[in-house]
Amino acid sequence: MSLRQEKPTVLVVDDEREHADSIVESLGRLPVRAMAVYTGEDALEIIDSQCIDVIITDLKLGTQTNGLVVLDRALQRDPNTKVILVTAYATIDTCKQAMRRGAYDYLVKPIQIDQLRALVAQAAQEASRLARVCQKDERPQFxxxxxxxxxxxxxxxxxxxxxxxxxxxxxxxxxxxxxxxxxxxxxxxxxxxxxxxxxxxxxxxxxxxxxxxxxxxxxxxxxxxxxxxxxxxxxxxxxxxxxxxxxxxxxxxxxxxxxxxxxxxxxxxxxxxxxxxxxxxxxxxxxxxxxxxxxxxxxxxxxxxxxxxxxxxxLPALRERPEDIPLLVEHFVRQAAEEIGSPVKGITQAAMGILTSYHWPGNIRQLRHTIRTMVVLCDRPMLDIQDIPPEISPRPQLAAGPAQTTAELAGVSLEELERQAIAQTLAKTGGNREKAAKILGIGERTLYRKIKEYKL
The missing domain is CATH 3.40.50.300 (P-loop containing nucleotide triphosphate hydrolases)
Incomplete structure (x- = not known):
């Protein structure tokens, strides 16, 4: 973690070196620490490694890394960074797009120095009031x-x-x-x-x-x-x-x-x-x-x-975003284990496959409660199939009659049927891939590939 400087930090981004340096010089009267870079790529490196309070960036920087890219990265790193865009090509659409994306304000060339100083002073004052702490390392994705x-x-x-x-x-x-x-x-x-x-x-x-x-x-x-x-x-x-x-x-x-x-x-x-x-x-x-x-x-x-x-x-229901379930499970396992001092460190692929295939009518609240219960009752490093509550873990089904089978299969893709069959067979065999492959009538390598493909 890196604390912000006593003086708010201002980053000037412009591919015209003289123009960038003149802006830095004009800000010398303000109680800020100003510096300049001359490419969008250099700006992104600074944003990723330092705490920046105010950014003044030209809209066009001569490469694909333009002012809007700088704006997006800055707000991704810290939503409270004040980004001021400078453009000689002011159009209503450009200005609307910039403000929609979170720009603090924009200036049209040629810049009026007094207007620039006033705007930067206002933005820097807001930033200094926050006394924020920003993260230097990459934050977890999403x-x-x-x-x-x-x-x-x-x-x-x-x-x-x-x-x-x-x-x-x-x-x-x-x-x-x-x-x-x-x-x-x-x-x-x-x-x-x-x-x-x-x-x-x-x-x-x-x-x-x-x-x-x-x-x-x-x-x-x-x-x-x-x-x-x-x-x-x-x-x-x-x-x-x-x-x-x-x-x-x-x-x-x-x-x-x-x-x-x-x-x-x-x-x-x-x-x-x-x-x-x-x-x-x-x-x-x-x-x-x-x-x-x-x-x-x-x-x-x-x-x-x-x-x-x-x-x-x-917010979508959890059943509408099953690809998020592994992330949530890992988060809740870690959270519960830390809170209660459990030896649990993770969860097996077979158990994760069952949790991912469940429809979770109670959504995240039900998932969090389920994982916490599993962690509390487990005394091993890895959660496994036997730790999953019976109302969630699939059980062997009796053969269904033709009418029931038709109703159950209507509208279900072959890929989904295959995924369910593999998940249930792994559950039935306690995660034993050799036994599961024999029951399914496929080779172990094929099963391993399918497990990776379906994230089981």
Whole structure:
């Protein structure tokens, strides 16, 4: 880990050496440490090895590593880096693309030195307030503060989360129960400018309007039976930070109207009080419901939906991204073993194959609980098939009748049938590849190749 310098670091990237050096010289009056590189490739090396607070980069750098590539790498390494693009070819599309990708601002050549200094000073001041710590070594691929995945669907989720985190825009996370909505919400908060302030979660499901109103807005002493003292609500407790409304689709309609008013006015009034309280809160909401259906059934206000929807992120069910299961399993094994001091170091390929082929109706929550249970009960270095709970591990099936077989096989690819057959045979033989190959009627080399092909 590398702490940032006392003075914010500014990197100037321009293939015109004289222009780059003149910018560095013009920043000499500011309380920053400025340096210049003259190729996009050199810029990427600096970004990967040092903590950079502000980057000023020309859009066109004479190679394929242009300013947008520098922008993307900088934000990938640290979403809070301020990147200012410089261009002589300003078009609306170019500017929109840069800002969409997370640029702090842009300047059009010829640069006005006073404008540049003011912009860099503002960006550097924001960066120094964060007092961030950045990672010199490569971060694990597609890991975003506990959000783990290598599938295209999760790549997209993480990309959107990285883009939206440094902003204050509202976020709506949709996904089935147990898919990791709160984990993603915390990750967004922890990568935002509000991360030094509180993250306050509340589950809206199962709470009456009265209880939820008190929970969110607070109450004064005597407001209702049992209100024996003043109590701040979550909006006040989260002031300056993030409020996470889980299962917002279950919020009572009357409460939805009150929430909408707070979001529009930025003011809460505790139950039983007439004194308004100003609040500054970023809202992240989550649901496992279909909002369009709720709105059509008059169970959710359309105006509130558009208010909370700023950016929409859809988390897929675990069964829709089986390629992520091995990554999650390894993470949960490591996590559980460290927490309880278990001798478990990993998991066999045969056991991993069974876990990967399971449909996980409870999603990540069920997988995490299953792995933790397996680790707790295992006293060996490697988890194996016998450690998998019986409701998950496949068991030998009785021969099915023609009608049942047809129904079960309809729409299933030959590759999937082969994968299931290999996984179940490995389970039946306790992971013995020689026995499994004989049962399947194939050679051991063929079986080994298939195991690698299907990641069993």
């Amino acid at each position: 890991v975003f503060e506990g959000v783990i995945g290598a599938s295209p669907a999760m790549e997209r989720v993480i990309e959107i989360a990285r883009r939206v985190a440094p902003t204050s825009i509202s976020v709506l996370i949709e996904g089935p129960s147990g898919s990791g909505k709160e984990i993603l919400a915390r990750a967004i908060h922890n990568n935002s400018l509000r991360r030094q302030r509180p993250f306050q979660p509340v589950n809206c499901a199962g709470l009456t309007e009265t209880l939820l109103e008190s929970e969110l807005f607070g109450h004064v002493k005597g407001a209702f039976t049992g209100a024996i003292a003043d109590r701040k609500g979550l909006f006040e407790l989260a002031n300056g930070g993030t409020l996470f409304l889980d299962e917002i689709g279950d919020m009572p309609l009357a409460m939805q109207a009150k929430l909408l008013r707070v979001l529009e006015d930025g003011v809460v009034v505790p139950v039983g009080s007439t004194r308004p309280v100003m609040v500054d809160v970023r809202l992240i909401s989550a649901t496992n419901h279909d909002f369009q259906k709720l709105i059509s059934e008059n169970k959710f206000r359309e105006d509130l939906y558009f208010r909370i929807k700023g950016v929409n992120i859809v």
